[in-house]
Amino acid sequence: MGRSQLRYLALVGAVLMVVAACGSTSSGPAAKQVKVGLVTDIGGLNDKSFNHLAYVGLQKAIADFNVKGEVTESKTGDDYVPNLTNFASKNYDLVIGVGFLMQEAVGKVSGSFPKVHFAIIDGAGTDASGKDLQHSNVQSLFFKEQDAGAMVGVIAGMLEKNKKAPGNTNVISAVGGVSIPPVNHYIAGFKWAATMEDPGIKVLIGYSNNFTDPAKCKSVAQSQIGQKSEILFQVAGGCGLGVLQAAGQAKVYSIGVDADQKDADASVIASALKKVDQATYTAIKNVVNNQFQGGALTFSIANNGAGYSLDNIQLPSDIQAELDKVQAAIKAGSMTPPADIPA
């Protein structure tokens, strides 16, 4: 066999591997049923975060409504358009894009397939400049991450104010993945609530510029711990697992994000929850019931689409009481955590 033939063989092999790696999961019988296609962003289904939760919501919908669900994982940002187009061109009833990073792709593909319903987690269907195209076949599933951020901010602020933190340094911090709205909403609520509980508190905010590499977030966390931070809030998906590790090593506290991250490390005292599973489920339910509506659907504490979980420490009862009070106030609308990080 010649050299050039081998070269092609290697290429073909590489392509086959990619195809194999993009394997999909299907379930349910093929009766006349609603078909739902889910496209993950580059985080993939094992991101222990929102892609995973979207999948959980899809599974629940499959069980409850007997819909047909297929999942495609995106390997790179270039895969978004083809992956969405693939489902849309097969006349799926609902195509769900997971994540802010897919905004432009959803905007483009939803324009080409006006009869297909689209839903996007954490974003809208936009043009290249990020402007919402307001396609009537796109439902935007937004979250008030600031609500969840505020709840864990209350915990951090109260621990510092009551001198119940590991070293009582009065410094806490957040590690964001990339500085994008869903991330900054969390941080905004966190800082706002912590400062409300303890006005003298110092809140450090750093970014890892990454969502998949725990080592990068660990470095950011270590630098913050070096600046005396002792309660670290991770807002960086899989990358943020490094924050939890760094906190564990330094014997300080950490706070998980999106899903309950209690089991990731003993240092996790609470998690800020964003119920992507519920949003995905709701979007599918609406299509099944013929109640699909374009435009924005927002999930927050008010409709139980955001919240918190308490993890590896026992909170003093006064902190629990404060949490209940703030949660009730946010629910009632008398308190509104900001979407932008306070100065």
Place this chain on the structure above:
Amino acid sequence: MSAITDILQLLVTANLWQVAMVSAVLLLLPALGGVISERSGVVNIAMEGMMLTGAFFAVWADLNWHSPWIAVLVAMIAGGLMALIHAVVSIRFRADQIVSGIAINIFAAGLTVYLVRTIYGLQDVGHVVPAEALPTWDVPLLSAIPFIGKVVFQQNVVVYIALIVLVLVEIVLFRTRLGLRIRAVGEHPQAADTAGLNVYVIRYGAVITSGLLSGLAGAFLAIGVSNTFVPNMTDGRGYIALAAMIFGKWTPRGAFVACIIFGLGEAIYANNSTIHVSQYLLSMLPYLITLVVLAGLVGRSTPPAADGIPYAAGSE
């Protein structure tokens, strides 16, 4: 310019250099692998894939057998096997080495996700408990030295291993008969063959060694730093290691200097919570430094003469 004073103040803290050291070692191990492989005449851009494979198998083995050392062994074997594929394709079948390298990187990305899915389903891969992770070890006495002690002697065991490997590779390549043979095979395989050296055996050995070192780097990343596996967690380190190798003119010490610069850049970036400048500007820093150093100080970087050219015995 408060940003510059911020950075200057940072540069005198041991904390920064301690973090930089870890980032540097994660690049150094694959870079040394690259140096060995390319010195023998086989272009190797597959360190990324070998490292990622090592990272996955380290976590898998550690969760199964609860020993970081067994995990390191398994990771190195996994990296070595990926390297063996590259070696067979590029030495035995004389295929294009760049294509083979790219194929391995793509293959590794797919393989690890596939294995995660098959073994763990959509659940958590699981977290390696600190007691079963690669340990941090303070070297007695030396770790008490101010500054240097914290930076060099209060580190993960893999950092010490990497520094020893660095010295070994430098000595073997440039001070021993074996090193002379490796370099001869990479510069002029026909002459080396005529002189009675087995070109194939030396190249196979060099490529597989690069896989072992990349696998070790993957294990360090997964069970020394992160304590879990996340798909694509190597995040391009194999490619940056490649740049470090070229920057270092295919010498271990040169690659080490490059890795320290990259590692330092990463560590400075990690302090973006306290440096008063756009985090985006900050993230460019290591690469800006690289460009300046490459253009100004390093100058022309020439690979081994037979690098990337498959060898066929008897041909000219």
